[in-house]
Amino acid sequence: MPTFTGLRRAHRTSRSVAFADRFARALITSGGIATIVAVATVCLFLVWVVLPLLRSGDTDAHAPIPRPGTTLPLVLAEDPYRHLGWLLQDDGTVVGFTTGDGAVLARTPMFERASVRCVARHGDRVLLGRADGSVAFARVAFANDVTRDTTSAAARALAPGAVVVDGSDLFERTPEGQWRRQRLELHHEAPLALGGAAIEHVDFSDAPDAMRVAAVTADGILHLKQRTTRLDFMTGEEVTELAGSSTPLATLLPDFASTPPDHVLLNGTGNSLLLLWRDGRLVRLDTRDRDAPQLAETLRAVPAGRTVTAAAFHNGKTTLLVGDDQGAIGAWFLTRPADVATVDGATLQRAHEFAAGAAAPVVALHASSRSRLFVAGHADGEVRLWQATTQALVTAVRLPDGEPLQAVALAPKDDGLLVAGSRRLHRYDVQPGHHEVTLATTFLPVWYEGGNAPEHVWQSTGGSDDFEPKLGLWPLVFGTLKATFYCLLFGVPLALLAAIYTSEFLHPRSRARIKPLIELMASLPSVVLGFLAGIVFAPWVAQHLMAVLLAVPAIPCVLLLGAQVWQQAPPWLRPTLERLRVPAALLAVPLGAWLATAVAPAVETLLFTGDFQGWLAVATRAADDPARGSAFGGWLLLGLPLAAFAAALLVGRVAGGWRGPAANLRRFGFGAVAAVALGCGLAALLTAAGLDLRGNLFGTFDQRNSLVVGIAMGFAVVPIVYTIAEDALSAVPEHLRAASLGAGATPWQTAVRVILPTAMSGVFSAVMIGLGRAVGETMIVVMAVGGTPILDISVFNGFRTLSANIATELPEAVRDSSHYRMLYLAALCLFAMTFVLNTAAEVVRQRFRRRAFQL
């Protein structure tokens, strides 16, 4: 086709160039997007790990199996591997059966129906209260052994994981190819006589040092005995004896003696005996002295109009669960508030309430042996799994066909439920999930067993087996905020003032030299700062505490004094001096520090009884101890900066118009006097009002404290805030500066009234980014603070931040446990906090850029 110019494209793009271009485009696009996605994964992954925490429990039903035995089960239990179960029927037989198909392995009579009136069971130990006035211990347990080989032919044929019954034994082939043999074993002990009348209620406590037995007989006598076992030297046999008191209930509680109690419950230590009546009356006896029980308190276990239908102790026998006829359950435990008037200084409190809609009466309660879970069976066949501390309903099931419920058992590993209906046995697999954590317990106070009130606690590991992890994030969040606050209190003014000076008053040549030096500080590894803070700075501060605190007012004082002296210089010298200001200030800082050190002993003697740390430890001193000192000094220390600020305003108002040869000096003197007077006045006022800042803001001194961390983290934050703020200030267009100066404003007025407001958003974003860095700082906090997660605003003690907690606990946390996921939640919190801060900073900075550009 003929073209107008007659020129034709002579060369085609060479194929290799075109290919390289396309290839590069594909590579860069895919690589770029992949990188960005990888970065986004960080956040998603954290969420993915945390999410299971919020998932509730789950159950899977197995097909019901026929009930072995038909009468009412007194005890129902399952073995840890969930192949076998046993139940004790009220006709006195113990029936062992397989939970897979309900085949009966053994049916052993344990007692004559007529001879036993009541049964108590904890773990594998059973105590029978007999009609002839004696009690008998027994032990029912699954014995299991693992062998490399077996004689049973049926067992030999098993595939790994399968189960077979051979005689009264159950064999399971483990995945490692070994055989686990289980069988139900029963041990009786000889009855021990308590008294003549039939025993109506019995309970025992299995404290490691002494086993105690409590029993109430038909004639209203309370027997409180201690069981001892000794070796008889004559026969060489073990002799078991019961020793203790027998007291008629009528003498202990005259009001109630007419009707015998319906539940008798002895707590885990054997120190309290609880008597519970069907109508809700609850009496606690102090049984610390087993020879002389006495009435401790009388309470109501259920609201008026309801009746008690079930009662049981939780695991550890500290928390009492009381179920009523409207399907609600209350959890009671002993607390020790300060103002309690009982004989043992403790009182039972209904700490938790478990109710979810209207329900049938609670007929059965069974607590987990390893966690705070318990299961409640209702008369209409509803089974609910509760968490006793978080009050969360973990999961609920209902027996099919409206079958009435008689007994429930939670499997020993919390992974299953065995429910006895009136006709059949029902079996469920349970995944309780992370039941000890709910969104509410993470951030709100939780009433832990034995505590006096709901509180925020982070305590992930404990010494004992039945330790309950306390995973409240608030103390950690609080620690993070506290660290950030003290760090900013120190760092932000310093960094901003320095930035203003650098950008507005420093010669460009010195600026080019000084700025990289401070930026260098930003790249100092935080582990170095943490090490110096913890090993060098903290002990030093402990030794020179007063001087460090006094340096806060002393250094500015010396600087201001220096400024006054400076202004007396003759006018011809001023241009030369202008350049020497920073070196002069460099001299003034150590001078101020020296001054602080010099006056510290005097101030300490005058205001703080000669020993500041002793003055702080006010909690350890009696109210009339002369060494207690007064709060005046503390208020003065705190109020002086405020007073100085007020005095500066006052000077501007009152002395602004002063003229004369030494007007400046007079003004300064006036301001100084006003500041001190105001400070003293304020402190005296607050002291007279009876306010003391010790115990809250000024707590007992701890060498690793917030002051040290604040200053050390200041080192990390100052350079960042400084650099960004200085950039923002320098980015203000030169013509604004020139216009302001040209209009007659002094450089200082220009800086404060023109430059700073223009650059405000940039400065704000600098502070935000500094905040972000302070929030996430890890090593300094780990190394410089002790790290107890306490809620205390004091400057002089420590805290634990989210980041430090992650660094110290995550290496030890079991993968996928609640603790592990909570630490991920902590990381997610940190991520969210910094993300919000940084986004805010970024948005503000963008706006600032646009504005600076428009100007």
Next chain:
Amino acid sequence: MLWLCGGALALCLLMVLGLLTFVAVQGFATFWPTDVVQLRLPNGTVRLGEVTRSSSYVPSADQLAQLAPAERDHALPRLAASGGVATRRLVRTGNTGEHFHWVPDHLVAEETRPPWAMVVEREATLDREAWGRFYGFPVALRIDGATVAEGPPAVLARFAVEHAASRDRFRRTQVIREHEIGTLSDDEEDLRLHARRMALDHGEGSAPHVEALAELDRLTAAHAARHTELNAEIARLEAENRRYQLRFATADGGQQDLFLADIVRAYAPNQQSFGDRVAVFWDRWLEFLTANPRESNQEGGVWPAIFGTVLMTLIMTLLVVPFGVLAALYIREYAKAGLVISAVRVAVNNLAGVPSIVFGVFGLGFFCYIVGGSIDALFYPERLPSPTFGKGALVWASLTLALLTLPVVIVATEEALAAVPSSMREGSYACGAGKWQTIRRIVLPRAMPGILTGAILAMARGAGEVAPLMLVGAAKWVPELPLDGQAPYLHPSRSFMHLGFHIYDLGFQSQNSEAAKPMVFTTTLLLIGVITLLNVAAVMLRSRLRRRFVAAQF
């Protein structure tokens, strides 16, 4: 107010300079040999050792009341003379038991610097008790219990001759233990794992499994003789080393014999000239930089930590730079400007501010547990349940830090790309160059200094970061370097030592923190030195870049 501003700046400067000077002074002073002082107290105790630091305090009445009468008579006039303020010195007395003692000046009856007092740095090789420093006077050098040299000068002369040989023998035993016996055990372990693998793949008792077991037996049998031989060699060398002993008189009047092999370094500082001291100083620095740590990291060197830090940083840089540049190129050159891209940019800027520990948490959960766990299940089932990749490892640490420093590189690269004037791109297109050609020939070369600056800043940040490493792979003591002469040479699944973690560990986890202190300071100095160097390099590059642009304006 102006003065307050100036003061704030001055305070900031003082903080930086003070900190750097403090670390430098402490770090350098650590290895400088100081005089040994002998302090006689009124109660007859004699302390011989080096003064580590001093402090002043006001003794309480209780403390004074606890003194014995003789001590009080001695102390009170002196205290009164100094106005009640006492000075005390921390003396490193070494030997046994408590290695450090505070000695108040008012309790010193006599202070001398005995000319032949010696500082001995010990290492527990033959005598398990020989640990840390030893201070004493050389009395005799004994071979097989017979004195061959007597009197300090003669002993020292003979010591110089015999010591090197003893140490050589000791090093030989170390080589045998760690390398030669180690290789044998590694071979056996390999075969054992192979057998287990065969059992897993083909079933227990299958032909390949039986064959592998037989091979393992053959190898074990073959190695048995070699094991005996090597153990005999060790026994011989140690027996030889046990013959040489140096007898010292200690300050408390006793005598103690030290094996020559246990002595790392011995010198009499009170006799030394400046040159001698420089030699000791230099020797210690050399050991610090090139040797393995000993005495639970409190003495010796930090070579594995230096090596680990450098290797980790290098791998991290290799990972982060290409991907960071790719992402920046995509954002700046390929992606269409719009809401999504500005959101991405905000997000990337944001990530630069996300705390490092969060990346550590991610690294542990994702890299170590999920990725590492999968690799173990797929490729190393024979080693389970002990994890190979499913734990903290060099590769995971590098990856985590790469992710952490990615925003730094992206932001720096983007800025460098943005700084290339669009006129140059347009010129290039006008000449007929394609997009890739323009980027490769015009844009990237001009942006290179900026990209390098970003890379160096990322390296500086990565090298100094410790918090995530605590979770993903740094360890306090790793016997093997992650790079060595055994195939496949680079072992990415090993844990490694790191300077920053070393500081944390020494400063906060060691039992004897006083003895560990000097080492922490030198390690800190080293780390700060490395990072400052990297930063200075970045600053210089940046200024060169700026100059180039100024030139380009004309």
